[in-house]
Amino acid sequence: MRQQAWHVLPWLDVVKAFEVHPGKGLSLKEVNHRLTEFGKNMLQTKKGPHPVFVFLGQFKDFMVLVLLAATIVSGLLGEIADAITIMAILIVNAILGFIQEYRAEKSIDSLKSLTAPEARVLRDGMETRIPAADLVPGDIVLLEAGDRIPADIRWIQAVNIEVEESALTGESHPVNKIVSALTDELTPMADRANMGYMGTVVVNGRGAGVIVTTGMETEMGIIAGMIQNVEDEETPLQKRLDQLGKYLVLISLAVCALVVAIGVWRGEGFYKMFLAGVSLAVAAIPEGLPAIVTVALAIGVQRMVKRKAIVRKLPAVETLGCATVICSDKTGTLTQNEMTVRQIYSDRRMIAVTGQGYDPKGEFHGGDPMKGKDPLNEALKVAALCNNSSLTRKGVQVAGLFRSSSKESPWGIEGDPTEGALLVAAAKAGIWREVLERKEERIGEIPFDSDRKRMSVVYQGKRGRKAYVKGAPDVILRHCQSELTSEGVVELNDIRRRTIMRANDEMARKALRVLAVAERSLQEGEKEDARVEENLVFVGLMGMIDPPRASAGKAIKVCRRAGIKPVMITGDHRLTAEAVAQELGILRGNSQGIMTGTELEQISDEELAKRVMDISVYARVTPKDKLRIVRALKKNNQVVAMTGDGVNDAPAVKEADIGIAMGKTGTDVTKEASAMVLADDNFATIVAAVEEGRGIYDNIRKFIRYLLSCNLGEVLTMFLATLVGLPLPLLAIQILWVNLVTDGLPAMALGVDGVDKDIMSRPPRAPGESIFARGLTRKIVIRGTMIGLGTLIVFIAELFLEGNMLSARTMAFSTLVFSQLFHVFDCKSETRGIFEVGIFSNLYLVAAVATSTLMQLSVIYLPPLQAIFKTAPLQLWQWGIILTLAGGPSILIGLWRLVMNAGQGRTSIVGGK
Numbered sequence: 002m003r004q005q006a007w008h009v010l011p012w013l014d015v016v017k018a019f020e021v022h023p024g025k026g027l028s029l030k031e032v033n034h035r036l037t038e039f040g041k042n043m044l045q046t047k048k049g050p051h052p053v054f055v056f057l058g059q060f061k062d063f064m065v066l067v068l069l070a071a072t073i074v075s076g077l078l079g080e081i082a083d084a085i086t087i088m089a090i091l092i093v094n095a096i097l098g099f100i101q102e103y104r105a106e107k108s109i110d111s112l113k114s115l116t117a118p119e120a121r122v123l124r125d126g127m128e129t130r131i132p133a134a135d136l137v138p139g140d141i142v143l144l145e146a147g148d149r150i151p152a153d154i155r156w157i158q159a160v161n162i163e164v165e166e167s168a169l170t171g172e173s174h175p176v177n178k179i180v181s182a183l184t185d186e187l188t189p190m191a192d193r194a195n196m197g198y199m200g201t202v203v204v205n206g207r208g209a210g211v212i213v214t215t216g217m218e219t220e221m222g223i224i225a226g227m228i229q230n231v232e233d234e235e236t237p238l239q240k241r242l243d244q245l246g247k248y249l250v251l252i253s254l255a256v257c258a259l260v261v262a263i264g265v266w267r268g269e270g271f272y273k274m275f276l277a278g279v280s281l282a283v284a285a286i287p288e289g290l291p292a293i294v295t296v297a298l299a300i301g302v303q304r305m306v307k308r309k310a311i312v313r314k315l316p317a318v319e320t321l322g323c324a325t326v327i328c329s330d331k332t333g334t335l336t337q338n339e340m341t342v343r344q345i346y347s348d349r350r351m352i353a354v355t356g357q358g359y360d361p362k363g364e365f366h367g368g369d370p371m372k373g374k375d376p377l378n379e380a381l382k383v384a385a386l387c388n389n390s391s392l393t394r395k396g397v398q399v400a401g402l403f404r405s406s407s408k409e410s411p412w413g414i415e416g417d418p419t420e421g422a423l424l425v426a427a428a429k430a431g432i433w434r435e436v437l438e439r440k441e442e443r444i445g446e447i448p449f450d451s452d453r454k455r456m457s458v459v460y461q462g463k464r465g466r467k468a469y470v471k472g473a474p475d476v477i478l479r480h481c482q483s484e485l486t487s488e489g490v491v492e493l494n495d496i497r498r499r500t501i502m503r504a505n506d507e508m509a510r511k512a513l514r515v516l517a518v519a520e521r522s523l524q525e526g527e528k529e530d531a532r533v534e535e536n537l538v539f540v541g542l543m544g545m546i547d548p549p550r551a552s553a554g555k556a557i558k559v560c561r562r563a564g565i566k567p568v569m570i571t572g573d574h575r576l577t578a579e580a581v582a583q584e585l586g587i588l589r590g591n592s593q594g595i596m597t598g599t600e601l602e603q604i605s606d607e608e609l610a611k612r613v614m615d616i617s618v619y620a621r622v623t624p625k626d627k628l629r630i631v632r633a634l635k636k637n638n639q640v641v642a643m644t645g646d647g648v649n650d651a652p653a654v655k656e657a658d659i660g661i662a663m664g665k666t667g668t669d670v671t672k673e674a675s676a677m678v679l680a681d682d683n684f685a686t687i688v689a690a691v692e693e694g695r696g697i698y699d700n701i702r703k704f705i706r707y708l709l710s711c712n713l714g715e716v717l718t719m720f721l722a723t724l725v726g727l728p729l730p731l732l733a734i735q736i737l738w739v740n741l742v743t744d745g746l747p748a749m750a751l752g753v754d755g756v757d758k759d760i761m762s763r764p765p766r767a768p769g770e771s772i773f774a775r776g777l778t779r780k781i782v783i784r785g786t787m788i789g790l791g792t793l794i795v796f797i798a799e800l801f802l803e804g805n806m807l808s809a810r811t812m813a814f815s816t817l818v819f820s821q822l823f824h825v826f827d828c829k830s831e832t833r834g835i836f837e838v839g840i841f842s843n844l845y846l847v848a849a850v851a852t853s854t855l856m857q858l859s860v861i862y863l864p865p866l867q868a869i870f871k872t873a874p875l876q877l878w879q880w881g882i883i884l885t886l887a888g889g890p891s892i893l894i895g896l897w898r899l900v901m902n903a904g905q906g907r908t909s910i911v912g913g914k
Contacts, residue, residue: 006186007213008193016211019139023157023211023448026123026141035137038777042136042215043154044225081693120151138212144197145207153219154197154210156180161206161448163417164197167332169220169648173356175204175417184720189598189621190220191572200648205417223625224652229330245772249709253285258718260843263723275668278407285712300753301697308689309681319701320659322694324565324642325765326634327687328627328653331581333646334663335684340418342426343513343548346504347541348486349688358429378430380541383518384423385434386441387458389414392424419514419603422545423471441467445529455480459529466523468533474505474542481539482672485520490538505542512580515545552685554585561586564764566639570627570653578620586615601629609633627653640765644687645671661687669686688761695763696717696756702777704751707828709781711743711821714788718817721793728806730796730813733869739814742856743821746849754829754843775831783892784827788820791886796884811861811872812879818857819887822850827891834898835891 007015016106019252020031027035035455060069072088082819083705120133123141133151136142142154144162156162162178169190190198197210199221216222261278265271305311312318314336326490329659332338338625345352352359382650393413414421419551424434444466445459455472470477478501484493491497508515519537521820527533557567571578575597580586594617601609601622604631613633626645631653643657648671655674662675672678679686715736722730731739766774773781796813800806823844829838841847862874875883 005213007155008183008188008196009186011182012155012180012195015155015213016157019211019213021139021141021211023141023146023209024123025126027137027139028125032135032137032140035139036135039137039215039218041134043134044222045217055104123150136212136215138215141209142212142213143207143209144203146203146205148203150197150199150201150203150210152199152212152216153214155213156195156197156208156210159206159208160232161209161450162203162208163205165202165204166198167338169198169201178206178208187599187602190623190732191621221648224648245705250286253282253712256720257282257285260720260723264729267723267726269729285716294461294647301693305677305690305693308693309679309683309686310690310693311678311680312676313678314671314676317659318690318694318697320640320694321661321677321687321690322696322698323640323765324659324691324694325639326566326568327560327642328568328631328634328642328657329644329684330646330650331569331573331578333682334644335569335585336549336581337552338547339414340422340514340545341548342422342543342545343511344508344544345377345380345426345541346501346508347380348546349500351504351507352375352377354426354429376540377488378432379485380518380543381427381430381432382437383469383471383520383540385427385432386437386443386460387456387471387518388420388423388434390414390420390424392421392428417657418515419545423516423543426543429801435793447531447534455534457534459523459533466527466529468521468523468529468537470519470521470534471482471516471543474502474515474517477519477537478502478539480534481519481537484539485742493539501539501542502745508542508544509576511544511546511876512574512577513546514760516543516545517541518543537557546580549581549585550684552683556685556688557586559761560691563688563691563693563761566614566617568617568619568630568634570630572622573620575620578618582618585831594618595620598626599628601723606633610636612860613637613640628656642687644684645675646682661690674832692756692761696762698766699757699760700752700754702772702831703754703773703828704748706777706781707821707825708744710784710788710824710828713781713785714792714820715739715817717786717789718792718796721789722796727793727797727859728800730792730810731817732810734870735810735814738860738870739817739821742818742853746852747822747825747846750843750846750849751825753845757830766882777831780831784824787890788817788824791890792817795882795886799879807871807872807873808875808879811875812883814870814872815857815861815880816883816887817873818853819883820890822853823888825850827894832898833902834895836895836899837902 005018010018021027059502118133119130121128121130121143122134122136123129123143124131128143136152140152140156142151144150150164159178159179159180162804163175164178165175176191176194178197181195183193183195190196199219214222217226223690257278262272264274264278302312305318329335345354391414393415414424427433441460441462443458444461447457449456449472453472454476457468457469457470459466459468470480478493481493483490484497484501505515505517510565518540520540521537523529523533560567568581569578569585569587575595579588579595582595587619594615596612596616596619598621600620601619604612609629610633613630614637619630622630627650631641631643636809640659641657642659642661643654644661644663645651645654646663650662651671651674654662654671659677660671660675662671662678664672664678664680665682677690715731718730719736722728729787782863792813795816796809799809799812803809823835826838826840829846860870867873
């Protein structure tokens with residue numbers, strides 16, 4: 002029974018299949034039997050590991066194990082402070098990882114909040130209220146406005162039923178429900194008007210349904226299962242840093258072992274060489290790298306919070322920065338999630354409705370709605386009166402001047418969004434139902450019905466009674482005999498009917514949802530029944546749509562400039578999706594890049610993977626479709642970002658490389674499945690997040706360049722000296738000090754450097770690009786070699802000219818430190834030199850270098866520290882040699898870049914970012 006296409010069967014056949022009487026329901030005996038067979042109507046969850054094991058699991062990473070070893074070594078060497086620092090970094094990282102992992106599996110709990118706690122059912126011929134968890138297939142449930150549907154049902158009774166399904170299907174307005182069978186088994190879920198789904202809400206009418214699936218077999222349950230089955234993957238940055246760490250450790254240990262072996266072979270003491278080798282290993286391995294990555298990402302998170310993007314998982318910042326495709330839901334993400342009247346046809350005029358009011362070309366300027374018979378005025382009056390919604394301001398129903406010029410309107414709508422759009426359109430012209438009703442009183446109403454496709458109200462005024470009608474254009478026109486024009490009421494002949502229908506078709510092609518409005522004066526003694534809908538006077542057409550966000554179009558242009566492909570994935574109809582996509586610039590010039598859910602079902606995953614890069618819009622899709630699309634893009638080596646707000650988006654959001662949820666309209670399910678939440682639900686915020694993500698990755702490359710250049714310089718200094726038979730240029734304690742002074746604050750400050758101005762004009766880096774791409778390895782090797790050779794030259798010159806080992810080691814010690822402090826400014830940019838980067842654009846870096854300078858001077862000139870670090874005071878001429886060899890490469894490279902960039906027309910940004 003579970004796999005049956007219930008929407009194609011007559012409802013009588015459905016209740017027969019479940020062996021239930023529609024007026025009596027199941028017996029208690031049968032209920033107990035089915036509970037045993039089908040289980041509780043609940044969403045199941047996987048039991049995660051114990052929190053203690055989650056925390057301990059943070060210490061299994063390879064680099065973490067190396068850091069633990071470094072902590073032990075530092076402790077054995079007497080560097081207690083260094084050991085404590087490394088251990089503190091480890092614990093902080095473990096806590097951050099624990100919090101992220103422990104929260105990662107909350108998605109299913111969020112789904113539970115969308116299931117109804119109780120339900121009204123028929124059992125043994127009695128209406129009773131029971132826990133929704135006790136429902137079984139075949140139960141007859143009774144529903145009315147305000148109820149949450151407790152399981153998937155087939156409607157068997159529907160009286161003006163409307164259901165809000167946007168969280169599940171993406172529909173931007175309530176769906177009218179019917180009981181008659183559909184004909185196509187492949188009808189998409191969003192079009193199954195005779196079905197109801199767990200978690201959706203009845204907003205109007207009343208009815209009854211037979212439960213066809215419960216628990217994990219419902220559409221909501223299938224989504225829950227998909228969320229559980231999506232595996233978490235490491236981000237590209239995590240993978241590359243893990244690989245980098247392993248290589249660096251192996252290379253560093255090998256080189257350090259070689260230094261020890263050569264030194265012992267040349268006659269140096271084993272203990273002395275062992276200490277030097279271990280110290281060099283501690284210095285060579287960039288144990289600060291994970292900590293600086295974490296800090297850089299955390300700073301990026303803080304920047305993004307200020308720009309309304311809340312990151313739930315630190316690596317998401319970097320991953321978003323390398324996104325090549327952004328898949329976005331339409332409703333509420335690219336659009337405003339508010340139905341808005343865009344065009345009005347009246348008296349053979351097509352009038353555009355703007356955010357401020359009416360297009361001046363429409364020759365309408367408002368006025369007193371109680372005077373005259375301007376057809377547009379009258380159309381707006383009908384729209385306001387034949388309406389059961391209300392405009393509210395800060396939760397209070399009001400009547401007054403409507404303005405929409407503020408950035409965030411304080412106005413809201415209570416009731417049906419479509420009727421709300423009509424009220425807003427009338428209010429823009431100064432027409433308010435509350436004002437009209439001071440002179441006219443509603444005395445009758447014929448509610449909207451999905452079969453009749455129209456609604457009517459009757460008002461009593463001083464001039465008698467009048468009926469106001471709205472509904473589907475073709476239906477309304479069949480009941481109209483005349484048309485209101487500026488010259489008065491004229492006969493509605495065939496020519497006029499065709500003109501009206503052409504206007505309707507023109508609106509429909511623009512994906513506008515069109516309603517017709519009409520009116521009729523009632524004769525004395527005429528009853529307020531369905532007959533008032535005959536012989537109507539046609540007044541106008543109202544075309545409305547959920548409009549795109551103004552900021553979304555600009556954001557999409559930036560995405561294209563940045564080499565990012567925007568893709569719209571929506572549950573709405575093809576025409577609606579196409580119109581919005583063209584207006585936003587997602588589709589440009591043709592509709593070849595559109596695919597519907599029905600078309601998607603007819604092709605294999607392999608075929609989809611071949612075509613997916615040519616498609617920009619997916620319409621009428623299901624949650625399963627969204628998951629397939631994301632996976633197809635990933636098969637094409639794309640880094641996929643997926644935005645969403647509804648429950649239907651959660652599996653795809655979690656499957657994507659970076660999942661982005663909407664903060665205002667997003668469900669808890671989607672937020673828990675996501676890596677980032679947009680606090681303002683603004684697509685433009687994604688652009689800011691991409692910019693920050695790219696900036697963070699640039700900064701990570703900067704301090705990797707800095708750390709590895711410096712570490713290479715240290716290793717080469719010791720290796721080359723040992724290789725040629727020189728005494729050790731640095732002692733173990735001095736190597737550890739260099740590591741502390743240069744790898745600490747300067748590297749940390751470099752990790753929070755500003756974002757380049759042209760960062761969003763570059764294409765995304767290739768998904769498989771090495772972190773050493775674009776010449777980074779060459780830069781590291783060249784500068785590391787310069788640092789090592791410069792240090793050795795100073796050491797050799799002082800040793801052979803003066804013959805003073807203490808002074809020679811002090812000069813080599815200082816040259817190594819200051820070479821690195823000069824080099825940190827080179828690392829601010831990969832294309833500009835020290836004279837162009839704006840040295841003072843990062844005051845944290847300036848302060849860090851100043852602090853490191855004072856620390857280095859203190860170990861040279863303070864007697865207590867001289868004894869510990871085996872240093873001697875240096876004279877002014879010695880400092881001249883040190884600073885020349887330490888700063889010379891930065892100055893020469895800076896001058897060369899200044900000349901080259903000037904020749905290429907690059908703008909200098911001295912003193913700025």
